[in-house]
Structure formats: structure tokens, C-alpha cells
Amino acid sequence: MVIVDALTNNVNRTASEVRAAFGKNGGNMGVSGSVAYMFDATAVFALEGKTADDVLELLMEADVEVRDIMEEEETVIVYAEPDQFHAVQEAFKSAGITEFSVAELTMLAQNDVTLDPDAQAQFEKMIDALEDLEDVQQVYHNVDLGE
Numbered sequence: 001m002v003i004v005d006a007l008t009n010n011v012n013r014t015a016s017e018v019r020a021a022f023g024k025n026g027g028n029m030g031v032s033g034s035v036a037y038m039f040d041a042t043a044v045f046a047l048e049g050k051t052a053d054d055v056l057e058l059l060m061e062a063d064v065e066v067r068d069i070m071e072e073e074e075t076v077i078v079y080a081e082p083d084q085f086h087a088v089q090e091a092f093k094s095a096g097i098t099e100f101s102v103a104e105l106t107m108l109a110q111n112d113v114t115l116d117p118d119a120q121a122q123f124e125k126m127i128d129a130l131e132d133l134e135d136v137q138q139v140y141h142n143v144d145l146g147e
Helices: 011-023 052-061 082-094 117-131
Strands: 002-006 039-048 068-072 075-080 102-109 136-141
Touching (some): 002 011, 039 082, 052 075, 075 082, 117 136
Antiparallel strands (some): 002 136, 039 075, 039 102, 068 075
């Protein structure tokens, strides 16, 4: 499943270009919002130099609620509701943390799928075609690319 986020001054042109990118690469375009229920809008922050416990304590002191805090190697990742983006950012700023590996609003897939190598190559080609379109801002998907 793929969500294409576009910003345009010509909806017909952009819809046609997106439909063509799907069609030429083995995909099908559904109606607006048809797969949105399979993704969760999420604020994501990733930072280095702290532990998950440090971050949890910092956010609790600032009285900021988040969905999850994970630690992967040297990086701590914080997942929060989209409307908490600014509150989380301000809590970090108050603690002197202003550098993030990631600080973004994104759409996270609820379930990832794995494709066979041929299908994955075609899928990656489709994603590249979509991302190359001028009006496309972001492409979200639920395929595990194994990166």
C-alpha cells in the first residue's frame, strides 16, 4: 500500500501523472484516502547521545505524552501523536537538545509486507517514478525494503 502526498495548483495534471507512474510500474491508484486507515499519522524524533531512560525522564518532567520510546544502537527514537510534535520538540529544547537525526511528521504503516526480489525491484522503480514527480512531496508505503 502506498500513500502519495502531493501539493499542486493543478489537481488534474498531478492525478494524471501519479496514475501514470502507478500504471507504468504495475500499480493501481485507488480513490483519495482509500488506504489511509492502514497508516498512523505520527511525530517521530531520533536523537543520539541519550538513553531511552534519559529521554523518558525528560519527557515525564515536561509532562509530555508519547506513544513509544525505543533504543536502537546509539539512537533513541520517540513516537508521538502528530499534535504533540511541538510539545516534544520544546521539551527537548528546554533540556538543551536541538540536534535530531530525525524530526518529522510521517505516516507509519501498521503492518509491513515483504516482496519477492522481482516484485521489490518493480516496486522500488514505481516509488522512484512517484518521487520524481514535481508535485509529489512525500511517498509513504508498507513495504519492508530491508535497508
